[in-house]
Amino acid sequence: MADDFPKTPLIDELEKGPWPSFVTEIKMAAKDNAAPKDLLGLLEQSYDEKICHWKHGGIVGVLGYGGGVIGRYNDLPEKYPNISHFHTMRINQPSGWYYSTEALRKVCNIWEKHGSGLTNMHGSTGDIILLGCTTDELEPTFQDLAKEGFDIGGSGSDVRTPSCCLGKSRCEWACYDTMAACYDFTQEFQDEIHRPAFPYKFKFKFSGCPNDCVASIARSDMSIIGTWRDDIRMDKDAITDYASNGMDIQKDVVDLCPGKCIDWDGKELSIDNSSCLHCMHCINAMPKALRPGTDTGACILLGSKAPIIEGAFLSSVLIPFIKMEPPYQEIKDLVEEMWDLWCEEGKNRERIGEFIQRMGMGNFLEEIGVEPVAEMVAHPRENPYVFYEEYYEEDDEEEDGD
Amino acid sequence: MADMLSIDEVADIMYEMVKEATGMRKLKPMDLTKNLIEGYGEKVDKKLCKNAIRKLIESERCVYTYFGGSYIELPHREGAAND
Ligand code: SF4
Ligand code: SF4
Numbered sequence: 001m002a003d004d005f006p007k008t009p010l011i012d013e014l015e016k017g018p019w020p021s022f023v024t025e026i027k028m029a030a031k032d033n034a035a036p037k038d039l040l041g042l043l044e045q046s047y048d049e050k051i052c053h054w055k056h057g058g059i060v061g062v063l064g065y066g067g068g069v070i071g072r073y074n075d076l077p078e079k080y081p082n083i084s085h086f087h088t089m090r091i092n093q094p095s096g097w098y099y100s101t102e103a104l105r106k107v108c109n110i111w112e113k114h115g116s117g118l119t120n121m122h123g124s125t126g127d128i129i130l131l132g133c134t135t136d137e138l139e140p141t142f143q144d145l146a147k148e149g150f151d152i153g154g155s156g157s158d159v160r161t162p163s164c165c166l167g168k169s170r171c172e173w174a175c176y177d178t179m180a181a182c183y184d185f186t187q188e189f190q191d192e193i194h195r196p197a198f199p200y201k202f203k204f205k206f207s208g209c210p211n212d213c214v215a216s217i218a219r220s221d222m223s224i225i226g227t228w229r230d231d232i233r234m235d236k237d238a239i240t241d242y243a244s245n246g247m248d249i250q251k252d253v254v255d256l257c258p259g260k261c262i263d264w265d266g267k268e269l270s271i272d273n274s275s276c277l278h279c280m281h282c283i284n285a286m287p288k289a290l291r292p293g294t295d296t297g298a299c300i301l302l303g304s305k306a307p308i309i310e311g312a313f314l315s316s317v318l319i320p321f322i323k324m325e326p327p328y329q330e331i332k333d334l335v336e337e338m339w340d341l342w343c344e345e346g347k348n349r350e351r352i353g354e355f356i357q358r359m360g361m362g363n364f365l366e367e368i369g370v371e372p373v374a375e376m377v378a379h380p381r382e383n384p385y386v387f388y389e390e391y392y393e394e395d396d397e398e399e400d401g402d
Numbered sequence: 403m404a405d406m407l408s409i410d411e412v413a414d415i416m417y418e419m420v421k422e423a424t425g426m427r428k429l430k431p432m433d434l435t436k437n438l439i440e441g442y443g444e445k446v447d448k449k450l451c452k453n454a455i456r457k458l459i460e461s462e463r464c465v466y467t468y469f470g471g472s473y474i475e476l477p478h479r480e481g482a483a484n485d
Contacts, residue, residue, distance in 0.1 A: 055482040058468040059475075064459055066466025077484040084484040135483075157430070157472035195456060196472030197431040340448075343432050348471045 005030070006041035010048060026118065034082040035116035035132050042080045060087055060135050062142040066196040068152030069138055085134040086116070090127035090153040091145060092186065092193075095179035096166040097122065106148045114141040124219070125203065126163030127153040158196035159189045164206035165213040167226075173283070174208030175226030175296035176324035182206045184326060198339065199346035199355075209292060210280045216304075216315070221352050222335070223301040223315040226324070230293035231273040232282070238289035239269050253285045297323040300331065302338075303353025313353040316378035318370065337368045362386040404444040412438060412446060412454035417463055420474055428473040431455050 008023070015021040023040075030036035046053055057071020070088040077084035091107070107128060111117055116132030123129040128150075133141060142152060153161030162185050165171070167178030185204055186193070192202075205216030208226040216223035243249055249269065254262045261275035262282060269289075271282075278299075283290045300322060301315035322330065338352065341364070346355045356364045362385045365372050372386040407415075416434045423429050435451040455474065458464045465477045 057480055057482045059465060059478070059480040059483075061466060063462070064456075066459065066468075066472055071468075071480070071482070073482050073484045156466070156468045191452070191456075195431075195452075195459070196466060196468075197452070197455075198472075199430075199432070200471060344436075348430065 005037065006044060008040050008044040011040070011044050029117045033112070033117050035086070036118060038080040038082040039086070039116070039118075039132070042074055042076065042083060045076075054086075057087065060138060062139050062152065065152060065194045067155040067158045067194055070155055072132075083116075083132060086132040087135065087138060089115075089130040089133060089138070089141060090123060090125070090155055090161065091130060092151045092153040092161050093122055093126050093128050093163070095164055095182045095186075096169055097126070098166070098169070103148070107145070107150065110141060110144045110148070114144065125153070125160045126214075127161045152194070154193045154201075156196040157198045157200050158194070158202070159192040159198075160201050160203045161193065162186050162189075162204040162206065163214055165208050167206070167208040171208060173211060173226075173280070173292060175228055175292055176208060176298055178206040178208045178226070180326065181224065181324060181328060184328060185332075188332060192339075198343060200349045200351050202339070202352065210278050211284065217301060218304050218312075218314055219306070220304060220315065221302065223304060224298050224324075224331075225301065226292075226296065227278050227299045227321065228293035228296045229321050230295040232271055232276065232293060233291040234269065234271070235289050236268070239286065240267075242286050242289055247286070249286075253282050256281055256285075297321050300334075303351070303356055305351045305353050310354045310357065313351075313357075315353070317375045320373060320375040334368065334370070341367050360385055406447075406450060407442060407445050409450065409453050409457055412450055413457045413461075413463075415442075416451075416454055416458055416474075420458075420464055420476060424476055428467070428469065428475060430471065430473055434474065 011023045014023045026036045026040055026043075030040060042053055053074050053076055055073045055075055057073055060071040061067075061069045068090045070090070072086045072088060074080055074083055074086065108117070108119070111119060111130050114133060114137040115130055118131040120129035120131060130141070145151070162182050164178035164182035165174075167174040167176070169179060182204075192198075202222070203220040204222050204224065205214045205220035206224045207214050207216045210225055210227060212223075212225055216225060239249075243266075249264045254264045258279050258281070259272075259275045259277040261272040263270045283292065298321070299317060300319040302318045303313050304315040305313050319334075342352050342355055345359065346352070350358070361376065362372065365376075365386070415438065419434060419437060420429055434455065435448060438446045438451050439448075458474070459466060462477065464474050467473045467475045467480075
């Protein structure tokens with residue numbers, strides 16, 4: 001290690017233990033690149049003083065795009081000149097995060113040439129995060145990445161890079177092809193990803209089944225979660241095998257079913273599918289015996305977000321079931337309808353979930369032309385204030401006036 | 403139906419709006435679109451405004467900025483920038 005390596009006793013503590021350490025990784029990168037070396041010094045100073053030394057930039061980017069680059073400068077540029085600019089680039093990851101080692105090497109080589117060499121695989125939205133670049137190197141990095149088929153992702157008030165679980169490529173529970181849908185939506189909404197035009201960010205996440213491995217219900221404005229509308233498939237012999245191998249089906253499956261719709265008489269399992277909540281519990285518990293049905297599609301939910309302005313929200317149901325078939329036009333039309341309304345009436349930095357809460361679900365549905373259905377009730381005792389005009393008679397008005 | 407404005411005309415009007423607002427308030431893309439529709443009625447629509455914004459940015463007369471939300475401003479050196 002070079003002699004002029006900064007002394008970092010505080011952050012060295014983060015190298016202890018059996019788990020990977022980002023400090024160790026930064027030290028490795030610092031052997032060949034001056035930026036990570038300065039980063040170690042700045043980080044140590046921040047830990048010592050308990051002061052953040054980063055300033056947020058808001059203007060740097062690549063030509064024509066309004067998202068995908070997050071400006072960062074440190075406030076001690078004389079002391080740490082190699083990270084005076086330390087911008088982050090978000091790069092659109094491939095669907096399902098599949099790479100060949102060749103593709104990964106290309107990204108890393110480009111980043112070592114133009115930036116700090118440090119990456120974060122992956123950011124919470126799903127992008128490849130390239131950490132630490134000067135303003136001058138942003139455009140050349142972008143051009144080199146573009147030559148290899150990579151594009152920048154979203155940031156700011158735009159569509160954030162859509163992400164998905166690996167779906168049908170590896171998982172037998174996938175109720176639709178998440179990777180195909182994610183890729184299709186990414187291509188369809190290129191303009192909205194690169195040119196911020198919304199009141200605030202908008203995220204799509206695609207999960208192939210209610211296990212929701214990309215946590216779309218908590219982390220996307222539009223959660224597209226695979227489900228089925230026929231009966232759970234059953235292999236009776238496999239159920240018998242589970243029982244004879246010692247599984248306590250009553251305790252571990254039946255009693256934990258939130259729909260209270262499974263019966264087990266010690267020999268036979270039966271499911272009242274009309275009361276099933278599609279939670280996946282029984283299927284996860286007995287994967288050899290139970291599987292989702294064959295009439296599959298997705299449930300579309302809306303509105304989740306992290307707790308910045310109005311607190312954390314989970315998405316709630318907008319469309320209980322829709323077939324997921326390319327080109328997904330019905331969903332795209334609905335999305336455009338919602339965006340038009342949100343852009344027209346939404347406040348600055350208001351996520352669509354907050355917007356719906358402010359204007360009321362009933363009004364929102366009316367504006368976007370979707371009929372209210374019982375599945376949209378987000379939680380027990382919620383009153384969505386839907387006004388059914390067809391049940392309203394002229395006489396009622398007179399009575400009200402009495 | 404009224405004759406539509408051209409993309410260049412809309413981009414010029416937007417550019418003037420951004421210039422006039424500089425130093426007083428930041429305009430979001432939607433503010434520009436709303437102002438145009440309010441001022442020019444049927445001579446503009448959302449799609450035309452969207453294309454005009456794209457032209458404004460790609461010609462480098464304006465830039466996208468981010469300060470808690472995304473805005474469109476004249477190119478300038480930002481306060482946080484180091485040399
Ligand atoms: S969300 Fe479902 S389909 Fe997707 S990887 Fe997880 S279990 Fe499989
Ligand atoms: S999926 Fe969930 S609700 Fe449906 S039967 Fe299985 S455990 Fe019960």
